[in-house]
Amino acid sequence: MTHPRPFRFGVMAANARSSSEWTDTAKKAEDLGYSTLLMPDHFGDQLAPIAALSTAAAVTETLRVGSLVFANDFRHPALLAKDTATIDLLSDGRLEVGVGAGWMTDDYTWTGVEHDRPGVRIDRMIESIEILRGLWGQGAFSFDGDHYTITEMDGQPKPVQAGGPPIVVGGGGKRVLSTAARLADIVGVNPNVGEGKVGPEAIASMSADATEEKLGWVRDAAGDRFDDIEISILKFVTIVTDDRDEVAGKVGGAMGMDADTLLASPHTLVGSADQIAEELIAQRERWQGSYVTVQSDALEAFAPVVAALAGT
Numbered sequence: 001m002t003h004p005r006p007f008r009f010g011v012m013a014a015n016a017r018s019s020s021e022w023t024d025t026a027k028k029a030e031d032l033g034y035s036t037l038l039m040p041d042h043f044g045d046q047l048a049p050i051a052a053l054s055t056a057a058a059v060t061e062t063l064r065v066g067s068l069v070f071a072n073d074f075r076h077p078a079l080l081a082k083d084t085a086t087i088d089l090l091s092d093g094r095l096e097v098g099v100g101a102g103w104m105t106d107d108y109t110w111t112g113v114e115h116d117r118p119g120v121r122i123d124r125m126i127e128s129i130e131i132l133r134g135l136w137g138q139g140a141f142s143f144d145g146d147h148y149t150i151t152e153m154d155g156q157p158k159p160v161q162a163g164g165p166p167i168v169v170g171g172g173g174k175r176v177l178s179t180a181a182r183l184a185d186i187v188g189v190n191p192n193v194g195e196g197k198v199g200p201e202a203i204a205s206m207s208a209d210a211t212e213e214k215l216g217w218v219r220d221a222a223g224d225r226f227d228d229i230e231i232s233i234l235k236f237v238t239i240v241t242d243d244r245d246e247v248a249g250k251v252g253g254a255m256g257m258d259a260d261t262l263l264a265s266p267h268t269l270v271g272s273a274d275q276i277a278e279e280l281i282a283q284r285e286r287w288q289g290s291y292v293t294v295q296s297d298a299l300e301a302f303a304p305v306v307a308a309l310a311g312t
Contacts (some may be wrong), residue, residue: 005230005284007309008035009302010293012068012234014046019055022047025296026056030063032303033310036096038068038293041075043107050083057091065091068188068234068293069098069168073113073121077128077148078155081135085159093160096186097132098168101125101176122175123147129167129183136164170232172205174217181221181229186291188232189214191267203255206236208264215287233289237268238298240305244271269294273304280309 011029016022029037037056039049053065065087070080080097088095101121102108108115127145134141135155143150159165169180170188180187192205204210219226237255241247245259248270252262262268266283269276283289294302 002312003284003290004227005288005290006311007280007284007290007292009306009310010034010036010038010066010068010232010291011296011299012038012040012293013296013299014040016047016052022052022055023059025299026060026063026065029299030060032299033306034063034299035291035310036064036066036293038066038096038098041067041069041071041100042104043074043110050087053095054087054090057087057094062094064094064096066096066165066168067098069100069170071102071104071107072099072125072128073102073116074107074111077131078135078150078153080128081132081155082157084132084165085136085155085157088159088161088165089157091160093165095159095161095165096168097165098170098186098188099125099129099132100170118173119175122179125169126179126183129169132167133164166230168232170234172202172210172214177214177217178221181218181226184229186230186232187218187222188234189218189266189287189289190234191236203257206265206267207257207261208266211266211287230291231288232291232293233266233283233287235267235269235292235294235298237262237270238276238294238302239270240273240276240298240301241270242272244275269302273302273308276302277305277308280305 011034013025026037041049049067057065084097124147127148131143136159140152140154166185168186169184170190171177172190172192191202248259248263252259
């Protein structure tokens with residue numbers, strides 16, 4: 001019997017040394033039953049997402065592609081609306097659009113873009129989401145906000161997906177998650193990266209208790225629409241092994257947490273394929289996390305879990 005929140009699986013990829021390596025990754029993800037190939041959006045060592053996602057979509061037939069997430073401060077929403085509508089059109093409606101307020105300090109330092117306080121960045125992101133949906137819609141759209149102005153613009157081309165691609169908003173803080181609960185189709189429950197990097201604060205917020213609090217914020221803000229939201233949980237560590245306790249101890253030690261805390265975290269998966277499958281089922285019951293994304297280094301090892309759970 002299919003669960004009301006059926007599992008689907010994404011893989012997070014960012015790098016390739018050649019065209020063939022990138023297209024092989026996309027084709028393999030599709031062949032192994034993954035739903036989506038997802039990409040981050042930073043100025044460091046990674047491929048540019050617009051070009052790379054377009055290429056991945058072009059060499060696959062059913063695989064969805066998406067951003068996790070576009071950094072709003074570096075992409076004007078009118079340009080992003082056009083780029084994403086084009087990918088959605090050319091992929092026959094296989095795009096997911098993650099939008100974030102921008103968080104990584106290095107991106108701002110490298111580019112010289114002003115790193116405003118979180119509240120301002122989140123306000124800009126909220127305006128951008130409204131603009132994206134407006135420009136994806138039919139007819140001319142106007143918007144007069146504190147950060148953006150759009151005047152009688154008829155966004156072209158139009159996306160294939162009715163109303164535009166699903167919007168993903170993720171975060172680890174109360175305001176971002178509350179905003180996601182109100183505006184997004186997919187809510188990513190993530191570590192808190194408010195310090196601008198994946199440091200001690202982010203790692204501490206990966207705990208089960210911290211996740212419980214975050215889901216409470218999402219439930220409260222979503223209200224009646226909570227059951228219509230897809231909850232996404234990104235896995236930062238996925239290790240398929242028969243030596244669960246030993247590996248968890250080593251990995252936890254490297255991350256500054258004990259093995260039990262690491263195993264209880266919704267952002268790490270360590271164990272055999274059967275153990276991991278059981279854990280994901282339990283996490284879905286507790287946190288509703290049915291959209292599970294692993295890093296590309298686990299693409300093949302995690303595939304038996306995908307085969308066992310996808311669509312159930």
